[in-house]
Amino acid sequence: MGVVTARDQQATNASSQRAGPRTAAPQSGFAPWKNPSLPPIVRFEGITKRFDDFVAVNDVTLDIYEKEFFALLGPSGCGKSTLLRMLAGFERPTQGKTIVAGQDISDLPPYQRPVNMMFQSYALFPHMTVEGNIGFGLRQEGMPKNLIAERVDEAMGMLELRQFAKRKPNQLSGGQQQRVALARAIAKKPRIVLLDEPLGALDKKLRQQAQFELMRIQETTGTTFIIVTHDQEEAMTVASRIAVMEKGVLVQVATPGDIYENPKTRYIAGFIGDVNIFEGTVSAIGDGCIEINAKDGYQFKTRSSEPVAVGQQVCLALRPEKIRIAHEQPASAVNAIPGKVEDIGYLGSISHYHVRTAPGERVTALRANAAHTVERPISWEDGVWLDWPVDAGVVLTG
Amino acid sequence: MSAKANGLGRWYVIAAPYLWLLIFFLIPFFIVFKLSLSDVATAIPPYIPTFSWSEGIGKFISQLDFENYTFIFGDPLYVNAYLSSLKIAAISTVLTLLVAYPMAYGMARAPRAWQPTLMMLVILPFWTSFLIRIYAWIAILKPEGFLTMFLMKLGIISEPLQIMNTTTAVYIGIVYSYLPFMILPLYASLEKINPALLEAAQDLGSRPWRAFWQITFPLSLPGVFAGCLLVFIPAVGEFVIPDLLGGSDTLMIGKTLWNEFFNNRDWPLASAVAVILLLVLTIPIVLFQRQQQNERESGR
Numbered sequence: 001m002g003v004v005t006a007r008d009q010q011a012t013n014a015s016s017q018r019a020g021p022r023t024a025a026p027q028s029g030f031a032p033w034k035n036p037s038l039p040p041i042v043r044f045e046g047i048t049k050r051f052d053d054f055v056a057v058n059d060v061t062l063d064i065y066e067k068e069f070f071a072l073l074g075p076s077g078c079g080k081s082t083l084l085r086m087l088a089g090f091e092r093p094t095q096g097k098t099i100v101a102g103q104d105i106s107d108l109p110p111y112q113r114p115v116n117m118m119f120q121s122y123a124l125f126p127h128m129t130v131e132g133n134i135g136f137g138l139r140q141e142g143m144p145k146n147l148i149a150e151r152v153d154e155a156m157g158m159l160e161l162r163q164f165a166k167r168k169p170n171q172l173s174g175g176q177q178q179r180v181a182l183a184r185a186i187a188k189k190p191r192i193v194l195l196d197e198p199l200g201a202l203d204k205k206l207r208q209q210a211q212f213e214l215m216r217i218q219e220t221t222g223t224t225f226i227i228v229t230h231d232q233e234e235a236m237t238v239a240s241r242i243a244v245m246e247k248g249v250l251v252q253v254a255t256p257g258d259i260y261e262n263p264k265t266r267y268i269a270g271f272i273g274d275v276n277i278f279e280g281t282v283s284a285i286g287d288g289c290i291e292i293n294a295k296d297g298y299q300f301k302t303r304s305s306e307p308v309a310v311g312q313q314v315c316l317a318l319r320p321e322k323i324r325i326a327h328e329q330p331a332s333a334v335n336a337i338p339g340k341v342e343d344i345g346y347l348g349s350i351s352h353y354h355v356r357t358a359p360g361e362r363v364t365a366l367r368a369n370a371a372h373t374v375e376r377p378i379s380w381e382d383g384v385w386l387d388w389p390v391d392a393g394v395v396l397t398g
Numbered sequence: 399m400s401a402k403a404n405g406l407g408r409w410y411v412i413a414a415p416y417l418w419l420l421i422f423f424l425i426p427f428f429i430v431f432k433l434s435l436s437d438v439a440t441a442i443p444p445y446i447p448t449f450s451w452s453e454g455i456g457k458f459i460s461q462l463d464f465e466n467y468t469f470i471f472g473d474p475l476y477v478n479a480y481l482s483s484l485k486i487a488a489i490s491t492v493l494t495l496l497v498a499y500p501m502a503y504g505m506a507r508a509p510r511a512w513q514p515t516l517m518m519l520v521i522l523p524f525w526t527s528f529l530i531r532i533y534a535w536i537a538i539l540k541p542e543g544f545l546t547m548f549l550m551k552l553g554i555i556s557e558p559l560q561i562m563n564t565t566t567a568v569y570i571g572i573v574y575s576y577l578p579f580m581i582l583p584l585y586a587s588l589e590k591i592n593p594a595l596l597e598a599a600q601d602l603g604s605r606p607w608r609a610f611w612q613i614t615f616p617l618s619l620p621g622v623f624a625g626c627l628l629v630f631i632p633a634v635g636e637f638v639i640p641d642l643l644g645g646s647d648t649l650m651i652g653k654t655l656w657n658e659f660f661n662n663r664d665w666p667l668a669s670a671v672a673v674i675l676l677l678v679l680t681i682p683i684v685l686f687q688r689q690q691q692n693e694r695e696s697g698r
Contacts, residue, residue, distance in 0.1 A: 111605055127616045
């Protein structure tokens with residue numbers, strides 16, 4: 001048994017936000033990746049990028065579809081930014097092809113690619129006004145002046161920047177600069193907008209607002225957005241699909257819900273949200289369920305979609321909110337273990353219970369504080385029982 | 399008590415540079431200015447003071463004439479010397495800018511680890527005396543000098559080059575001598591430019607050459623401005639380079655001033671020439687200071 005409980009606060013936010021806008025978003029029926037006849041708008045084909053002897057991106061093959069809000073997620077140095085920069089044309093892949101809308105753009109310079117990027121540092125031109133910055137891309141095309149003014153005004157209107165039109169970037173706040181950078185990236189109406197850690201410089205509150213603004217802009221313009229972020233919460237909030245990268249390799253590409261509920265590896269399970277990990281060996285297989293002999297003598301029964309063999313080393317990953325916590329031993333639970341409450345994290349709407357189940361082993365359970373007053377609240381040092389059904393966990397072999 | 403001591407301490411700190419300027423700039427300037435109002439004489443020193451404390455200030459003012467100044471403006475020699483100096487300084491400044499910009503750009507784009515070495519190489523000539531370096535140019539430029547020999551060996555020219563003692567040699571000397579003063583401010587402003595700005599420009603459809611003119615060059619303008627003034631201001635009054643490398647056709651006010659002072663021994667007139675030169679240079683100096691001020695303010 002082992003517990004990963006580093007980012008309690010973050011996980012809470014991620015799960016609460018997921019419950020909010022994600023399910024309500026009009027994208028609930030949006031799943032072009034499930035349609036095999038639909039051509040992708042971006043296709044990476046076996047992309048590898050080496051810097052001297054360091055492999056930044058290792059044989060990445062990935063399809064991204066029109067109107068997707070696609071997130072490349074991973075810790076810093078995992079190659080996600082390099083992949084994005086190769087799509088923008090700032091880096092040349094060592095191997096592989098980049099195809100946009102059916103056309104191989106691998107050899108096109110940045111200024112000929114149908115993508116526009118929003119930079120992490122915003123990269124606003126300090127000697128130009130807000131208008132000048134937003135209209136820069138349009139001026140390169142030699143568009144007539146009145147048309148440029150129209151398009152700039154439209155972009156400024158969309159991001160509520162009209163009152164700052166004549167200001168220089170250094171006269172704007174961080175949040176305003178971020179909006180100018182976004183307006184500049186969408187002003188040319190590119191087919192694909194690339195966002196490289198676009199909200200990294202904003203404080204938490206502003207970042208959440210900006211995330212919803214990004215989603216609104218993406219939906220109203222119908223543009224494909226590809227965002228690079230190391231913030232799992234941000235990826236979960238905005239993205240239609242997430243590609244998790246680790247050390248230059250794509251580990252999993254799935255919807256936020258899938259990534260959360262069915263993480264492919266222990267690394268992803270731990271990277272996105274909180275998770276309890278029980279290590280053990282498979283002792284029996286039958287009727288869609290497997291039995292796992294956990295390290296400290298417990299036996300767990302769980303569903304498994306992964307093909308496993310008897311005697312194989314596996315992990316059972318359990319999200320804290322899927323574990324029930326109670327004072328009494330449950331009468332008919334498949335999986336139940338006793339323990340002692342060691343710590344309680346009260347977060348208002350929910351509480352985290354850190355339960356010691358054996359010397360040195362802790363399990364985190366999460367419970368919504370649904371009732372206004374509880375007769376016998378679970379408290380420190382209470383003996384409790386933890387239990388979960390067969391379909392609560394995920395069996396990980398990686 | 400301590401606040402008062404603090405205030406006093408601050409006053410000393412502020413006073414020090416002003417005192418320095420008073421002793422080594424303002425007082426000498428007034429001595430020169432006073433000299434310029436006096437009359438020339440065969441004496442030691444070779445002028446008659448028009449102002450003496452014993453006669454009082456009233457007599458001085460009543461006798462005050464600006465004959466040296468009216469003489470300078472009346473004589474086309476001096477006016478031409480001023481104009482020619484400004485022209486030579488302006489052309490040299492532009493040439494220096496053209497040579498320095500690619501060098502500074504290369505330095506700013508070079509790998510970080512190389513930059514201190516490149517900077518060192520730019521400053522290195524200062525370790526040798528300025529005069530010796532100008533004499534070295536004589537050896538290079540004279541008709542039987544290294545440049546002629548080299549080009550004749552290569553078969554590019556058959557006749558010795560006539561560069562020495564021409565205005566061309568003066569341009570070469572000024573560009574060579576003042577190059578570091580142009581490179582350093584240019585490098586400083588180019589090096590500050592965020593490379594992501596150029597990526598952003600290209601991403602938005604600007605070709606590299608256009609991106610240079612739209613982004614890099616405008617953002618390096620403070621450096622261009624500072625560098626140009628740092629070259630232009632001393633070049634106007636340059637004496638050594640036109641004296642050693644220039645010929646009889648090279649008319650520069652520094653040389654005129656020297657002739658007036660040492661050959662004609664007309665101290666009052668030479669002083670008047672110097673005062674006018676300073677006034678002419680006040681305009682670019684004020685511009686330079688205002689630019690530095692703006693730079694500091696926008697840098698915050």
